Amino acid sequence: FDLVMIAEDFDSSTVLLSDVLCWPLVNMTSLKQNSRKESKVQKLSPEIRKILKNWLWADYMLYDFFKQELQDRKRDYGLQSLEENVVKLKKLNDMMSDECVLEVVNDTESLSSDFVPWSQDVKGFKMKEDNEFCKYFGIAENQFIDYLRSLQIERLIKWYQN
Numbered sequence: 001f002d003l004v005m006i007a008e009d010f011d012s013s014t015v016l017l018s019d020v021l022c023w024p025l026v027n028m029t030s031l032k033q034n035s036r037k038e039s040k041v042q043k044l045s046p047e048i049r050k051i052l053k054n055w056l057w058a059d060y061m062l063y064d065f066f067k068q069e070l071q072d073r074k075r076d077y078g079l080q081s082l083e084e085n086v087v088k089l090k091k092l093n094d095m096m097s098d099e100c101v102l103e104v105v106n107d108t109e110s111l112s113s114d115f116v117p118w119s120q121d122v123k124g125f126k127m128k129e130d131n132e133f134c135k136y137f138g139i140a141e142n143q144f145i146d147y148l149r150s151l152q153i154e155r156l157i158k159w160y161q162n
Helices: 007-021 046-055 057-077 079-100 132-138 141-161
Strands: 101-105 124-127
Touching: 007 057, 007 079, 046 057, 057 079, 079 101, 079 132, 101 132, 124 132
Parallel strands: none
Antiparallel strands: 101 124
């Protein structure tokens, strides 16, 4: 893999992805999708964490390996430059959110169908739906996948007809 991103270090991972893809940071903006509602977050005791770590030892080995790979990648990029770009990315994310998000909602049933997340346990976004730029930042992942599949089918049909 050229880059493995880690969720708890998402901003740094995204800056590194921007570098790998040679894309400007403005093209890397995002909303934090699938974020659990506070009422649905469960804290694990140290004892339970230890049991899980023993049970999931192979997963932990992979995670630890790629976490170190990411740390090495961050060091190679330059920690100061990385932090500066993380700050820029966060500002860009805030600007996009200010422009596009009307409200972060816990009651996702009130959202239009494209924005209802896969689970009742996660937050959703009430977006400025009339703004085409904004729509795709808040669309739920299953609906976005359906949209991408429909685009691919349209392209295939056009290709086949030519």
